[in-house]
Amino acid sequence: MSDFYSIYPKFHVAVDCIIFGFDKGELHLLLQKRNFQPALGEWSLMGGFVNAGESTDEAAKRVLSDLTGLSKIYMEQVGAFGEVERDPGERVVSIAYYALLNIRDYDSEQLQVHNACWIKMSDIPDLIFDHNAMVARALETMKGKASHIPISFNLLPEYFTLTQLQSLYEAIYGEPLDKRNFRKKVAEMDYIEKTDHMDKTSSKRGAILYRFNDSAYRKTMKFRLFKVSDASIV
Amino acid sequence: MSDFYSIYPKFHVAVDCIIFGFDKGELHLLLQKRNFQPALGEWSLMGGFVNAGESTDEAAKRVLSDLTGLSKIYMEQVGAFGEVERDPGERVVSIAYYALLNIRDYDSEQLQVHNACWIKMSDIPDLIFDHNAMVARALETMKGKASHIPISFNLLPEYFTLTQLQSLYEAIYGEPLDKRNFRKKVAEMDYIEKTDHMDKTSSKRGAILYRFNDSAYRKTMKFRLFKVSDASIV
DNA sequence: TCAAAAGTGTTAAGTTTACACCCATGA
DNA sequence: TCATGGGTGTAAACTTAACACTTTTGA
Numbered sequence: 001m002s003d004f005y006s007i008y009p010k011f012h013v014a015v016d017c018i019i020f021g022f023d024k025g026e027l028h029l030l031l032q033k034r035n036f037q038p039a040l041g042e043w044s045l046m047g048g049f050v051n052a053g054e055s056t057d058e059a060a061k062r063v064l065s066d067l068t069g070l071s072k073i074y075m076e077q078v079g080a081f082g083e084v085e086r087d088p089g090e091r092v093v094s095i096a097y098y099a100l101l102n103i104r105d106y107d108s109e110q111l112q113v114h115n116a117c118w119i120k121m122s123d124i125p126d127l128i129f130d131h132n133a134m135v136a137r138a139l140e141t142m143k144g145k146a147s148h149i150p151i152s153f154n155l156l157p158e159y160f161t162l163t164q165l166q167s168l169y170e171a172i173y174g175e176p177l178d179k180r181n182f183r184k185k186v187a188e189m190d191y192i193e194k195t196d197h198m199d200k201t202s203s204k205r206g207a208i209l210y211r212f213n214d215s216a217y218r219k220t221m222k223f224r225l226f227k228v229s230d231a232s233i234v
Numbered sequence: 235m236s237d238f239y240s241i242y243p244k245f246h247v248a249v250d251c252i253i254f255g256f257d258k259g260e261l262h263l264l265l266q267k268r269n270f271q272p273a274l275g276e277w278s279l280m281g282g283f284v285n286a287g288e289s290t291d292e293a294a295k296r297v298l299s300d301l302t303g304l305s306k307i308y309m310e311q312v313g314a315f316g317e318v319e320r321d322p323g324e325r326v327v328s329i330a331y332y333a334l335l336n337i338r339d340y341d342s343e344q345l346q347v348h349n350a351c352w353i354k355m356s357d358i359p360d361l362i363f364d365h366n367a368m369v370a371r372a373l374e375t376m377k378g379k380a381s382h383i384p385i386s387f388n389l390l391p392e393y394f395t396l397t398q399l400q401s402l403y404e405a406i407y408g409e410p411l412d413k414r415n416f417r418k419k420v421a422e423m424d425y426i427e428k429t430d431h432m433d434k435t436s437s438k439r440g441a442i443l444y445r446f447n448d449s450a451y452r453k454t455m456k457f458r459l460f461k462v463s464d465a466s467i468v
Numbered sequence: 469t470c471a472a473a474a475g476t477g478t479t480a481a482g483t484t485t486a487c488a489c490c491c492a493t494g495a
Numbered sequence: 496t497c498a499t500g501g502g503t504g505t506a507a508a509c510t511t512a513a514c515a516c517t518t519t520t521g522a
Contacts (some may be wrong), residue, residue, distance in 0.1 A: 004271050005324050010244035013316070015325050037238050049242035056316025056327060079312040080329045082247070090239050093247050093290060093327070095314045118252025144378070149465045163501075180503070181485070184381035203500040204493040221465045227484090228462045231383045231455045397474075414476070415512065437473040439519040461511085 014094040015060040016047035016131065018078065018138035019067075021103035021118055022155040025167045029119040029135065030067075031127070044128045045135070046116070047094065060097040067114055068106050075099045075156040076145070080098050080139045086130045088167060090141055094130075094134045100136040100154035121171075140232070149192075150212060150223045159209035161199050165225075173226050185225060185228065191216035238308070248328040249294040250281035250365065251301075252312065254354055255337035256389040260351040262337065263369065264301075265361070271351045272323050278362045279369070280350070281328065294331040299300045300338050301408040303350055308388040309333045312372045320364045332350050334388035355405075364431035374466070380406055384425075384446060384457045393443040395433050396420060399459075419459060427451035 019030035031043050046067055050059040057077070065071050078096040086092070103118060111117055119125070124135060146152045152168055153160075166182045178223065186192050193216070197209040253264035265277050268388075280301055284293040291311070299305050305382035321324070335440065337352060345351055353359070358369060380386045386402055391401045421428050427450070431443040 003324075005246055005326070008246055010249050010285045011284070012239055012242055013247065049239070050245070050316065050327075052243045053318055055318050056314055059316075077313050079311050080290055081282065081294075082329065084287055084289050090237075091286065091382070092239070093284075093329075095327075097314065148462065161501085162408050172337065178486075179501090180487085183502080184504090200493095205491070205499080205501055206493080207501055223465065224471080228382065231457065395474085412512070412514085413474095415515085417475080418477090437519085438521045439472085439474055441474055 012090060012092040013050040013056065014047055014092050015040060015050060015056055015063055016045040016096050016134055017060060017063055017067075017075075018045060018098040018135055019064070020098060020100050020138075020142065020155060021106070022168050022171060023103045023118065025171060027121040027171045029124060030106075030116055031119050031124070032114060033057050034128075039128045042128045043125045045096075046114075050095075056095045057097075060095070060099075064099055067116070068101065068110060070101065070105060072194075073099050073101050074151060076141070076151075078134065081130055081134060082129065088129075089131065095106050096134040096138060098132060098142050100142070102155060102157055104157060142171060143229070145227045147228055148224055150217060151168045152225075153212040159195060159197055159199070159211055161202070161207040161209060163202070163207060165192075165210070169225050173229075177226075182225070186210075189217075189223065191220070205206045208214075239410065245383055246324060246326040246465050247284040248281055248289065248326050249284060249290055249297055250279040250315075250329060250330050250334040250368055251294055251309075252279060252369055253298070253301075254332060254334050254372075254376065254389060255340070256405060257323055257337045257352065257401050257442050260404060261355040261405045263355065263358060264340075264350055265358070266348060266350045268362075271360045276283075276362045277359045279330075279365045280348075284329075290329045291331075292331070294333075297422050298333055301345060301350070302335070304335065304339060307333050308334050308385060310385075311376050312373070313367065315364055315368060317364065322363075328368075330368040330372060332376050334376075334385060336389060336391050338391060372417055377463070382458055382464055384451060386459075387446040393429060393431055393433070395436070395441040395443060397436070397441060399426075399444070403459055407463075411460075414457070423451075424455070 021028045021030060030046065032046055034042055034044055036039050038211060046063055048063045050056055060075060064073050064075065075097050076097055080093060080095050082093045084091065088219060152172065158162060162183055166177055166179065168174055191213045193211050193213050195209050195211050198206040199209050200206045235387060255262045255264060264280065266280055268276055268278055270273050280297055280315050282293060282297045284290055294309060298309065299309050309331050312332055313329060314329050316327045318325065322324060386406065396417055400411055400413065404410055425447045427445050427447050429445050431439040433443050434440045
């Protein structure tokens with residue numbers, strides 16, 4: 001094999017995962033109080049190094065499945081973080097991924113093992129390195145995508161009420177939505193299907209449970225439950 | 235310094251730049267017919283390895299300024315490409331960036347030196363490695379951004395006609411726009427300012443030259459010259 | 469004088485917003 | 496019986512889309 005590259009430096013390449021969950025009307029992140037070095041005792045995202053023979057996407061999936069035991073998690077790349085001093089230990093380029101998962105799919109035993117817990121977005125502590133910046137960019141990326149692609153259902157159980165769905169969108173975009181207008185839009189989306197199940201846990205009357213039908217969605221690919229936002233300061 | 239990382243592998247980290255230009259009603263890319271190894275004689279994006287002591291953003295800026303002599307180029311990260319075998323020579327993780335530049339700012343002497351040329355988007359040849367995939371993702375990223383943030387002015391000269399601006403949007407989104415509706419929207423954007431200059435090169439009558447006023451834009455941050463598109467197949 | 473690009477308004481259709489009350493039930 | 500969350504429609508405001516002719520002037 002010829003070797004044109006050997007004069008160039010090599011770096012550690014890591015992945016970090018911004019894991020979103022939704023509970024009690026708020027977005028949460030799965031964070032880790034590190035019980036290992038470096039930065040022992042500090043809060044961080046879940047991450048790990050990319051192995052030889054493993055793509056960065058695979059590394060992110062591995063980190064997620066090691067942590068949760070789940071293999072089919074919705075995941076998307078946020079981007080690379082490549083500042084020289086981002087990790088004070090050594091030069092590490094990290095690729096951030098966000099993941100969306102139903103908070104109930106994740107058992108609390110796993111939480112203990114990894115010293116992890118769900119923290120409300122409004123209570124995110126100082127994280128190590130540039131992890132707070134990763135969270136901010138992940139949230140922007142996710143909001144952009146969730147406004148026109150139905151990824152948000154990954155944050156809900158298979159069966160959900162319209163109140164839950166609305167509350168999820170309000171949590172993501174941080175503003176209230178009108179109930180009647182919201183339901184009118186949902187009603188036009190045939191792939192958000194009424195089931196004959198009822199949720200009796202959150203009201204006396206009970207609420208109809210709905211379900212997202214992905215193959216029906218793929219026929220129209222039309223989805224918009226939230227207005228497209230103007231630019232933030234860029 | 236403690237050394238928690240040494241058991242993990244290191245990789246080459248590269249940057250690749252998708253450089254957009256606009257000319258004669260079409261988007262173009264600045265591509266390179268490689269006069270060096272590896273992949274000598276093949277077409278590729280402009281790229282380079284990230285140096286020690288240099289962030290990935292800085293590496294991308296360096297690649298762009300080495301190539302063009304320009305330092306203030308609009309540039310944004312597309313994302314990391316981390317497949318194991320993406321570079322058949324050796325494991326390389328590459329961070330893609332797109333750049334927008336006014337095709338006239340780039341002199342043809344530079345083109346020669348780098349064996350580079352502007353190729354119409356509709357004529358992009360097979361590129362090395364995963365560079366075609368990078369181009370596709372860069373275009374999607376750029377379209378998403380250009381629909382609600384006025385980045386497209388980076389593709390035009392400082393003074394431009396409304397016909398040029400419309401033609402640019404038609405090139406980016408690949409569909410025709412109604413002239414009167416387009417001009418009505420532009421007229422509402424006070425930061426797209428009429429100047430008292432005229433362009434006489436493309437019509438006998440002459441067309442009024444406009445100019446984008448960034449600080450005026452920042453007061454409202456409202457911009458939309460193209461409808462937000464539905465999902466492509468994702 | 470005519471070809472070629474620049475410039476200009478109105479109307480209908482569709483979308484978004486605002487808004488308030490009745491329903492069902494378990495405690 | 497009443498407190499709680501579930502469910503429903505209409506009208507006004509706004510936005511988008513469709514559409515065709517006149518102007519200017521250099522060749």
